[in-house]
Amino acid sequence: MNWGENKAKTLIVLLGPTGVGKTDFSISLAQALGTEIVSCDSRQIYREMRIGTAVPSPEQLGAVPHHFIGSHSIHEVYTAGKYELEALDLLDKLFQKHPVVVMTGGSGLYIDALCRGIDDFPKVEPGLRESLMQRVETEGLEVLRQELALLDPDSYNELDLKNPTA
DSSP: OOOSSSOOOEEEEEEOOTTSSHHHHHHHHHHHHTOOEEEOOTTTTBTTOOSSSOOOOHHHHHHSOEESSSOBOTTSOOOHHHHHHHHHHHHHHHHHHOSEEEEEESOHHHHHHHHHOOOOOOOOOTTHHHHHHHHHHHHOHHHHHHHHHHHOHHHHHHSOTTOTTO
């Protein structure tokens, strides 16, 4: 991170359930601090999900610059790990302009990813999940359990072996 010339940078995180007033409070706070808002809501990030997600109104969005609101499509693969990388990159830019940035939303996993980091997950080839689920149907779960025990004994000992989607 390149967050300025050794000047303290502060990220204020407002977390809570839908409908408790986070948006209005975060806008007031951002206005008072002269800063911008980074959303950490795993549903508001999708432009196609406008119902049931309490997306800020156009007036609210116009009051203070917001980031990660309607910025991605549900047709894209998006993960907390990707959010972490994109949010860190955004904060790098925002902290060049502002000593304080406000983050608000209801997705604790996104906050944890940004504030604590998240493990890198290996890339999975397209169709692998479907192929494995088809094998569960045709060969049974026990065959896959035995294969896992041979290939990755540590995971075999940690996973819920009764759940084919774990």
